[in-house]
Amino acid sequence: MDVQPRRNTTQKRVILHSVEQLGCHPTAVQIYNAVREMLPRTSLSTVYRNLGILVDQGRIKAVKGTGSEIHYDHNTGEHNHIECTICGRVCDVHVNPVNIETLNPETVSNFIVLEVHMNIIGICPECAEH
Ligand SMILES: [Zn+2]
Ligand SMILES: [Zn+2]
Incomplete structure (x- = not known):
């Protein structure tokens, strides 16, 4: 038997664990850095691929901020997000x-409201300290 499937499963589990442990919603690069501490040989493309699979499986969600990073x-x-204007x-x-x-x-200038998107921007506690 090839060991490849088992390695992939471990990587996916560590990636999922990192998304949970990093608290606020990390980017792929932040997840990559965390995963490398446990699995040093993991590549960034492996992290991207597994994140895509986890999103497709509905186990995590991809969230778009105002920047280009996911x-x-x-x-x-269903919930809303706040984004730090300094560190993103x-x-x-x-x-x-x-x-x-x-x-x-x-209150809505006589519009018929179809959807409400809440977009909250702020300064996170870490950035506020500096
Ligand atoms: Zn969230
Ligand atoms: Zn910040």
Whole structure:
């Protein structure tokens, strides 16, 4: 038997573990750096490939910030994000979403509202310290 499948499974497990452990939603490069501490021979392309598989399987979510980098989120439920304007870190926000039903026509310039996207930008605690 080839050892390849088992190695792939280990890599995927470590990658998934890293997405969970890194807290705020890490980028592929941040995940790569964390995975290399456990599996030093893992390549960046392997990390990208496995992240793609995990997203396809619905085990993690790909989150787009304002920058070009994709962030990976282990919380696959419906929720909103806040992004640091300085370091680009993307984290969860825990507030109730705007309920479309409760919006008065006057508050939305008489538009018919179809969707609400919440986009919160801020400064993370680490950047605020410096
Ligand atoms: Zn920051
Ligand atoms: Zn999230």
